[in-house]
Amino acid sequence: MKAISVRLDDEAEQALRVLEATGLSRSEAIRAALLASAERMRRRHEVAREAAALEVDDADRAEMLAVASMMESMRATG
DSSP states (O other), X not given: OOOOOOOOOHHHHHHHHHHHTTTOOHHHHHHHHHHHHHHXXXXXXXXXXXXXXXXXXXXXXXXXXXXXXXXXXXXXXX
16 A cells, blocks of 8 residues: 545545544545545546437437427326
8 A cells, every 4th residue: 555645625624524433544534535536437437428429329319309209298288
């Protein structure tokens, strides 16, 4: 493992205290937060790539519009 030094602002210190309150050590809390953040970022990029692929898929766009039209026609008026 590699040791690092980090300067925390007030918001980050408060977040660290919240994580430590769960029983995690300071190191465990920071590692868990880094891993969770990286995973969220990876998932966001993956969803964005999937959305971009679907956006250029003419068949998918036609199906989406057909479903939206069907749903709109089933909506109660008034």
